[in-house]
Amino acid sequence: MEKSLKDHWEHIYGTKQPHEVSWTQECPTTSLKLIEELNLSKDAGIIDVGGGDSQLVDHLLKRGFTNLTVLDISAAAINRAKERLQSDADKVKWIVSDILDFKPNTTYTLWHDRASFHFQITEEAINQYLSILKKATKDYAIVGGFSTEGPKKCSALEIKQYNEEALQECMAGVAFHTIKTLRVDHITPMGGSQNFLFGVFQKHA
Numbered sequence: 001m002e003k004s005l006k007d008h009w010e011h012i013y014g015t016k017q018p019h020e021v022s023w024t025q026e027c028p029t030t031s032l033k034l035i036e037e038l039n040l041s042k043d044a045g046i047i048d049v050g051g052g053d054s055q056l057v058d059h060l061l062k063r064g065f066t067n068l069t070v071l072d073i074s075a076a077a078i079n080r081a082k083e084r085l086q087s088d089a090d091k092v093k094w095i096v097s098d099i100l101d102f103k104p105n106t107t108y109t110l111w112h113d114r115a116s117f118h119f120q121i122t123e124e125a126i127n128q129y130l131s132i133l134k135k136a137t138k139d140y141a142i143v144g145g146f147s148t149e150g151p152k153k154c155s156a157l158e159i160k161q162y163n164e165e166a167l168q169e170c171m172a173g174v175a176f177h178t179i180k181t182l183r184v185d186h187i188t189p190m191g192g193s194q195n196f197l198f199g200v201f202q203k204h205a
Contacts, residue, residue, distance in 0.1 A: 006073050006098065028056045030184050031114060034142050034200050035060070043067050044109035047136065049099055050116025052077035053084065061088055071095040071102060100128050104136035111141040115196075118145030118159040126160070126170065134174040140202055141176055143167065147183055147197035167199045176201035 040046070042064045048056055051070035060068055068091070072078050075096045082089040095102070099116055111133055120126045133141060146154070148163045162170075164181045171178065179200040186194045 028054060028059065028114070030182075030196075030198060031056055031112060031142065031144070032059055032063075034198065035110065035112070038110065038140055038200075040065075040109060040140075045069070045106065045138075046110045046112060047071060047108045049111060049113040050119075051081070053080040054114070055084075056112070056114075057081065057092055058085060058088075061085075061091060066091070069093040069095060069108070071097055071099065073098045099132065100125060102132055102136075104132065106136075107138045108136055109139050111137040111143075113142070114144045115146075115154070117143050118162065119154070119157060121158055121160045130170060130174045134176075134203075137203060140179075140200070141171065142198065142200050143171070144196050144198040147195045149183070149195040150197075151194055162197050164197065164199075167197060171199065171201045175204045177204060 035046075043066050045067045046060065046065060047069040048054065049071050050073075051057065052072045052074060054070075057068055057070050070078065070081065070092055073096070078094050078096055082094065085092070100120075117126075117129060120129045145167075146152075146159055146161050148161045150161060151159070152161065153159060167181065168178045179202055181197065181199045184196050184198065186196050
């Protein structure tokens with residue numbers, strides 16, 4: 001199962017360009033705004049989970065952040081991001097791993113995930129993801145995914161939709177309280193609209 005999931009994403013990133021996949025954002029405005037509101041120090045450890053070839057890391061580098069990690073199941077996605085960043089790629093730590101296999105050896109000030117969590121559709125996978133998030137995160141988590149008004153699939157894979165209460169309940173279960181939630185419409189490169197729910201959470205002291 002894990003191998004076939006990895007194969008799925010390697011195929012997607014190996015055969016499609018950014019403008020051909022629904023999740024592409026030239027500028028991840030919502031994520032950047034939410035991160036900015038946390039007023040983190042420039043050396044704060046930030047991990048972008050399921051970051052793929054997202055341009056979030058580009059914009060964080062431009063804003064002076066120096067302790068960035070990108071994790072994705074697809075080596076092809078990460079290689080694409082490295083090629084885009086050129087010499088700046090050396091300023092980022094890259095991890096190729098299924099998030100459920102991730103064994104963090106450090107803790108991060110901020111865990112950011114725009115659309116990896118919603119691929120966890122069984123109770124076991126959800127709990128495993130949340131356990132890893134709790135272990136890896138010192139202070140804050142930003143978690144996004146399709147809302148109850150959004151699509152029911154992504155890249156031909158089933159996803160789990162969330163409303164505000166369900167997402168907050170998940171995070172409360174691993175000792176995070178809610179700072180804010182918001183819904184945004186993502187306009188895909190193909191002109192479609194996908195409703196996302198984002199939550200910003202802080203770990204209990």
